[in-house]
Amino acid sequence: xxxxxxxxxxxRTVASGLAGRKLDAMLIAFSPNLRYLTGFTGSNGxxxxxxxxxxxxxxxxxxxxxxxxxNCRVRIAKGALLLDVAAAIGKLxxxxxGYEPSRMTCDFFNSLTARxxxxxxxxxxxxxxxxxxxxxxxxEQQLIRRSVETNSRAFDQAVARARAGMKEQDxxxxxxxxxxxxxxxKPAFETIVAAGARSALPHAQPTRARMEAGGLVVVDMGAxxxxxxxDMTRMLFLGTPPAKVKRTYRAVLEAQLxxxxxxxxxxxxxQVDRQARRVLKSYGLDRAFVHSxxxxxxxxxxxxxxIGKRDKSRLKAGMTVTIEPGVxxxxxxxxxxxxxxxxxxxxxxxxxxxxxELREI
Amino acid sequence: xxxxxxxxxxxRTVASGLAGRKLDAMLIAFSPNLRYLTGFTGSNGxxxxxxxxxxxxxxxxxxxxxxxxxNCRVRIAKGALLLDVAAAIGKLxxxxxGYEPSRMTCDFFNSLTARxxxxxxxxxxxxxxxxxxxxxxxxEQQLIRRSVETNSRAFDQAVARARAGMKEQDxxxxxxxxxxxxxxxKPAFETIVAAGARSALPHAQPTRARMEAGGLVVVDMGAxxxxxxxDMTRMLFLGTPPAKVKRTYRAVLEAQLxxxxxxxxxxxxxQVDRQARRVLKSYGLDRAFVHSxxxxxxxxxxxxxxIGKRDKSRLKAGMTVTIEPGVxxxxxxxxxxxxxxxxxxxxxxxxxxxxxELREI
Numbered sequence: 130x131x132x133x134x135x136x137x138x139x140x141r142t143v144a145s146g147l148a149g150r151k152l153d154a155m156l157i158a159f160s161p162n163l164r165y166l167t168g169f170t171g172s173n174g175x176x177x178x179x180x181x182x183x184x185x186x187x188x189x190x191x192x193x194x195x196x197x198x199x200n201c202r203v204r205i206a207k208g209a210l211l212l213d214v215a216a217a218i219g220k221l222x223x224x225x226x227g228y229e230p231s232r233m234t235c236d237f238f239n240s241l242t243a244r245x246x247x248x249x250x251x252x253x254x255x256x257x258x259x260x261x262x263x264x265x266x267x268x269e270q271q272l273i274r275r276s277v278e279t280n281s282r283a284f285d286q287a288v289a290r291a292r293a294g295m296k297e298q299d300x301x302x303x304x305x306x307x308x309x310x311x312x313x314x315k316p317a318f319e320t321i322v323a324a325g326a327r328s329a330l331p332h333a334q335p336t337r338a339r340m341e342a343g344g345l346v347v348v349d350m351g352a353x354x355x356x357x358x359x360d361m362t363r364m365l366f367l368g369t370p371p372a373k374v375k376r377t378y379r380a381v382l383e384a385q386l387x388x389x390x391x392x393x394x395x396x397x398x399x400q401v402d403r404q405a406r407r408v409l410k411s412y413g414l415d416r417a418f419v420h421s422x423x424x425x426x427x428x429x430x431x432x433x434x435x436i437g438k439r440d441k442s443r444l445k446a447g448m449t450v451t452i453e454p455g456v457x458x459x460x461x462x463x464x465x466x467x468x469x470x471x472x473x474x475x476x477x478x479x480x481x482x483x484x485x486e487l488r489e490i
Numbered sequence: 491x492x493x494x495x496x497x498x499x500x501x502r503t504v505a506s507g508l509a510g511r512k513l514d515a516m517l518i519a520f521s522p523n524l525r526y527l528t529g530f531t532g533s534n535g536x537x538x539x540x541x542x543x544x545x546x547x548x549x550x551x552x553x554x555x556x557x558x559x560x561n562c563r564v565r566i567a568k569g570a571l572l573l574d575v576a577a578a579i580g581k582l583x584x585x586x587x588g589y590e591p592s593r594m595t596c597d598f599f600n601s602l603t604a605r606x607x608x609x610x611x612x613x614x615x616x617x618x619x620x621x622x623x624x625x626x627x628x629x630e631q632q633l634i635r636r637s638v639e640t641n642s643r644a645f646d647q648a649v650a651r652a653r654a655g656m657k658e659q660d661x662x663x664x665x666x667x668x669x670x671x672x673x674x675x676k677p678a679f680e681t682i683v684a685a686g687a688r689s690a691l692p693h694a695q696p697t698r699a700r701m702e703a704g705g706l707v708v709v710d711m712g713a714x715x716x717x718x719x720x721d722m723t724r725m726l727f728l729g730t731p732p733a734k735v736k737r738t739y740r741a742v743l744e745a746q747l748x749x750x751x752x753x754x755x756x757x758x759x760x761q762v763d764r765q766a767r768r769v770l771k772s773y774g775l776d777r778a779f780v781h782s783x784x785x786x787x788x789x790x791x792x793x794x795x796x797i798g799k800r801d802k803s804r805l806k807a808g809m810t811v812t813i814e815p816g817v818x819x820x821x822x823x824x825x826x827x828x829x830x831x832x833x834x835x836x837x838x839x840x841x842x843x844x845x846x847e848l849r850e851i
């Protein structure tokens with residue numbers, strides 16, 4: 130018998146849930162779910178998970194890599210993976226196959242269905258693996274902690290070089306260079322550096338625009354290290370911030386701290402979101418807060434639970450989430466403050482070590 | 491009347507093709523297609539394209555940005571975009587809506603279908619926008635050329651610092667930092683730096699492994715600049731290459747040059763692929779060439795046409811493609827050489843200016 134490792138154990142958890150869902154197998158092709166269940170990091174793979182077996186299908190580019198990374202059976206497909214997957218389903222006489230409807234394209238579904246025996250059906254199973262992924266094991270928490278630390282160190286190193294006149298994209302380049310040198314594979318998402326009025330765009334891409342004296346700069350960055358994400362937003366001000374900037378900054382910080390303060394097992398994510406909104410409302414800023422308060426993160430930068438107005442999930446120990454209220458005022462700019470936190474048995478721990486003072490440059 | 495710009499013209503091309511496909515509208519949500527038709531660079535959008543109108547749906551995060559980037563109507567959705575899209579389809583009494591089955595998830599399709607009037611249907615339309623995107627206009631070619639030049643300059647600058655003992659991921663970090671400083675938004679894909687035996691993994695991610703003297707290093711990198719991709723692979727050797735490396739390198743180079751030599755309008759992509767394989771076969775290396783010879787690139791790093799054994803497309807002037815044969819020998823390593831070329835009226839132009847000598851470090 131092979132030793133029980135993380136991947137084998139996770140596959141066993143899913144395998145043991147098949148019968149209860151009346152499934153003969155589960156088909157998983159979404160890359161983060163695949164990595165969670167097998168360790169495979171290639172970009173093209175499908176896992177057919179059976180009650181007592183698992184087969185990973187991939188293409189010849191990943192032949193050597195799959196054998197190194199994966200401890201279940203591997204089949205190298207010569208053509209489209211779905212042909213081999215369909216053939217295996219037929220040969221194994223499987224009848225009810227679970228699939229991930231929010232991860233599979235209509236094309237893949239239709240092509241696979243067309244190749245299955247008449248009595249075989251694909252059954253939509255939503256969010257099963259994502260639900261397992263929500264609770265991070267201690268080794269996963271450790272990886273996220275490391276990713277957060279890399280990210281914060283990269284921020285410190287790069288911001289030490291920031292100055293008025295620097296292009297947004299040059300600061301972004303510096304931030305990403307530093308995180309890679311500190312051990313990250315890549316940024317977890319496109320680093321945001323947005324200066325002046327552009328800071329009012331919540332998802333601004335860095336441009337050739339220069340950061341001007343007397344202006345705000347939002348820096349929203351995350352690392353991906355050993356597959357796990359971090360996420361942090363901090364604000365810089367080039368010069369001495371005027372009263373309105375300071376006031377708005379304090380309001381957002383108060384909202385962020387209040388939201389963090391509510392994080393503990395059993396609390397609904399809507400309640401955390403409400404807390405941030407309540408504080409911003411007391412400053413007349415609630416309408417300028419145009420997104421949700423946070424999101425889970427792990428193998429993906431955005432994963433369940435979402436922390437928004439309409440969300441019904443409840444926090445549990447082991448979840449890792451961001452808390453990131455922000456306000457966006459056209460013409461004035463935007464201010465957002467974001468940490469990565471882990472839900473503990475009694476509350477939460479803020480993983481992000483970076484100071485939350487408005488950083489004057 | 492608004493002035494005719496690239497985006498309006500492109501939308502008119504699609505709009506004028508609706509009637510022939512018996513469609514009342516086309517729904518486009520795939521980000522590169524959306525960008526091609528509107529200029530919108532946000533991550534969440536759906537375009538409803540009508541014979542004489544176009545509406546872009548996005549969420550509040552992109553409210554300001556969409557107004558800056560897009561010259562058609564913009565609607566900001568409060569909840570899931572598909573609710574607003576469904577409502578608009580109902581209100582406009584549209585009956586047959588084209589959708590992109592290889593880009594839409596089963597979930598989106600099912601949720602949208604459930605919200606449409608009974609007499610309204612979604613009709614699969616595959617690869618229409620991608621087909622338009624295959625032929626690059628002169629301004630697009632110019633953008634790709636710039637992206638290629640940035641990429642090659644970044645290679646030169648970073649490789650000047652490469653030395654034995656350096657970690658794969660540190661060279662990757664340097665390459666990406668240089669491309670960003672030279673004007674790229676980001677790498678077009680995860681930069682590959684794979685040393686020694688790891689060079690035999692066609693899609694290796696850079697690791698903490700050090701590049702050792704007496705070993706091969708494959709560098710496969712691309713920039714994304716103003717939305718357009720470049721792609722290049724070059725080989726380094728740390729020291730003086732032994733005869734087998736030189737011999738294998740020459741075989742791959744001969745295959746690459748022979749394939750490039752066949753590129754001209756009217757030639758099938760399978761023929762280009764065959765040419766590379768023919769040369770490698772003469773060296774007994776054809777079985778070590780485990781992927782296709784190349785692919786189109788533009789707003790995406792991989793887009794039609796594919797240049798592989800089973801592909802039936804024919805080259806046309808204005809297409810931009812990679813030519814990248816490679817051989818992978820477990821234990822020995824891998825060798826790949828890749829350029830970005832544009833198909834001209836009479837043949838092709840190699841855009842990549844970097845020397846194709848095996849680079850000794």
